[in-house]
């Protein structure tokens with residue numbers, strides 16, 4: 001019996017226990033991206049530090065006023081400390097503004113650079129990665145995770161350093177003012193550190209879960225928007241609505257647990273200084289009564305201790321930001337660290353004059369996530385002479401689409417090789433392979449762009465004549481009747497086209513510029529019989545000069561080919577002309593006969 005593994009877990013569940021990561025170690029990975037922003041962030045930190053010191057100086061000036069001019073009854077002596085107070089206020093406000101200005105622009109650039117790097121990586125990653133990684137998870141990484149990282153760099157990191165320094169300097173000032181009372185505030189550091197460590201462990205797990213759940217939610221929204229017609233047609237909107245609500249509730253539960261964790265920390269962090277301040281007031285008044293402390297010193301002490309409230313109170317908030325950024329960073333690098341198995345070779349072979357011969361030699365292929373079911377293709381041999389058209393016929397699920405995806409390295413063969421003009425395509429530059437091999441898939445995907453941009457996607461350098469020729473071959477001249485002709489926007493944000501129109505544009509995209517090798521995955525399936533006949537007639541002229549591998553389901557498409565290859569059991573079971581195979585291969589006869597019956 002086959003030992004089947006559990007199906008891959010694509011969605012997050014409440015029981016998923018995310019891996020514990022080191023907050024500092026993970027955040028360090030941001031350095032290469034954050035490096036250009038470091039001077040500005042340092043300047044921003046220095047500015048914030050000076051502003052905070054200005055704030056800490058207030059109580060000392062008040063002490064000066066109380067123990068000086070106020071005690072002496074010298075009204076004219078108030079001018080100088082009054083002016084200093086105003087100056088400190090202005091400096092603090094101005095520096096606050098400067099700090100924001102300094103941090104905003106460079107951190108936004110870091111966010112933009114990281115987003116571009118992620119996008120580039122997604123383009124380089126193989127199709128197999130995109131098959132298994134839900135789009136919503138990528139979306140949440142590209143949008144919300146990167147925004148979290150930017151907030152951390154702009155505020156979190158700066159204030160984490162500034163507030164710890166402020167605490168240390170403030171405690172030093174307090175110790176100078178009164179070492180006995182100062183020790184009470186200094187002693188606060190111990191329970192705070194213990195509390196923060198306990199909290200970090202718990203919060204990090206929740207932060208990761210919440211970010212994963214945001215990704216799940218985005219995936220559900222994306223799937224329901226893309227499949228809105230099917231959902232409506234099958235009356236499943238309510239079902240998906242329930243699924244969405246279930247995920248939204250899971251996220252809400254995690255967010256509430258996060259809020260609870262923060263609130264416990266926060267309330268303790270706020271309560272501890274309150275108790276300490278009460279104690280200080282009590283002891284301070286006794287010291288004034290004993291004559292061991294002046295009223296001005298107690299006011300200064302109290303004012304300074306109050307000034308340390310924000311650095312202490314903010315610890316919970318800053319740790320939350322640091323933890324969320326660490327998990328966001330971890331999630332970001334999960335994608336960035338993905339291996340890129342399909343890349344350019346170190347020393348690409350530049351093929352000589354291209355003739356367009358295609359040879360699949362001993363090809364084997366199996367999906368890594370479907371190992372238990374065995375290899376899909378094995379020991380497959382198929383040779384196409386330059387200019388030859390071969391129709392690939394096989395039962396549904398036999399691997400025809402997968403085979404076509406091996407020819408332009410959307411997947412790499414796991415055994416054997418695909419040779420273009422005798423050169424292994426893995427030894428050629430990817431761009432070169434994709435320039436030589438053009439593909440039209442069964443599912444024609446159009447982008448939110450003009451007709452012209454969609455058709456010239458792979459060959460932006462093609463001339464207007466080549467574009468017109470491609471549209472003619474694909475019988476896609478209907479584009480000239482669109483409101484803005486070739487400049488009409490189509491795709492998701494543009495004009496909707498019918499299935500047949502989309503397929504004809506996808507075909508035009510493949511044939512534009514007459515590639516050496518054309519791979520067509522059932523390119524005419526959405527066309528009516530009349531249009532199909534017209535496209536076939538026009539295709540013949542292209543196929544006459546191009547090597548083509550055409551996945552075919554119908555006899556009419558098969559007839560376009562010079563030769564037919566029957567894919568069965570993971571290999572090419574028979575080749576020959578249509579009539580030869582009809583005469584001598586019962587499996588082929590059955591396959592086409594059943595299709596024609598269904599089609600009839």
Ligand SMILES: Nc1ncnc2c1ncn2[C@@H]1O[C@H](COP(=O)(O)OP(=O)(O)OP(=O)(O)O)[C@@H](O)[C@H]1O
Nearest residue numbers: 131367370376394395396397398399400401402403
């Ligand atoms: N990403 C994937 N991971 C695992 N298995 C996959 C993946 N993509 C396709 N398969 C499996 O590979 C097999 C062949 O798929 P393929 O799309 O090539 O079939 P096909 O011959 O083109 O079928 P059809 O004629 O119905 O289009 C199927 O059993 C399919 O389930």
